[in-house]
Amino acid sequence: MSERVIELSSAVAVLASPREIALEDWTRFRGNVAEILGAFGLPLDTPPTRDTPERFLRALFDATAGYDGDPKLVTTFPTEVTGAVEEPFAQVVEGPIAFSALCEHHALPFVGHAHVGYVAGERIIGISKLTRLVRLYARRFTVQERLGEQIADTLVRLVQPQGVGVRLEASHLCTRMRGVEEPSRTTTTAWRGVYRDAALRREFLELAR
Ligand SMILES: [Zn+2]
Structure with missing residues (x-):
């Protein structure tokens, strides 16, 4: 093997x-x-x-169905594979992907949208699978920072790309419904591999706007 x-x-x-x-x-x-x-x-x-x-x-x-896993994300994966991608820094960016998650500190929702991008290695994944990937980790008790990291790490494991970029923007009901009652929006990013390149990150963030 x-x-x-x-x-x-x-x-x-x-x-x-x-x-x-x-x-x-x-x-x-x-x-x-x-x-x-x-x-x-x-x-x-x-x-x-x-x-x-x-x-x-x-x-x-x-x-919280994300804890159940997503068999479709896994079982259809081999059929999504195509040949090598030759363009070195051609990125696939999907979004906005709407998501709802539960903050693990208050068990109250935070809702927003994600942009997920990657620069392929020898494999690609179906576009709809990126949405499934976001929901797999969003439908849990979590924090926004971890959510982005898990999406990035799992995409790395699934397609072994040259790099991954994830941007999440969300509004947290635990701050809107109680406490300071601020209608704030929180933005987080996670980067892997070739996204350490500033120009690539800039292009991703422009596409994600
Ligand atoms: Zn909270």
Whole structure:
């Protein structure tokens, strides 16, 4: 087995780890959510709100589906491969890719969009897979900085490109809904490989504007 095959199969292992919640656990969680929501002021005995604890749990589970991995990202990967790219610094930039994530400090959403770019090595990946890659790590409890780093590192592992650039811009509800209530936007970047080149970064950021 070549080194590349070993590396790809380890990526497969990282990407696929579906969660399983036992029914008895889920039932207990629903009771806990009902207790909290009720104590904080939500009347739970009306037709529209009776199932709110269940809906909240399901929504939270869906919003964290990144922990389940994305089999499509993995299984379709080999079919996306084409021949060598000869242009040395031709970049593929995809975006804006809308994403929603949950900040791990407050478990509240931060929402925004990503731009993901790479300069191919001998392989490329389907454009739609870049969107899947963003969502794989956004649908988790995370922080914006780590999200960008994970997207960059996984893209490096999947296609072994010459370089990767990631730019994320997001608004954090934990600062909008409480505390300072600032409608701020936070921008982060992550760079790998040939993106250490300032001109390449500049071109990426112009395309990402
Ligand atoms: Zn927060």
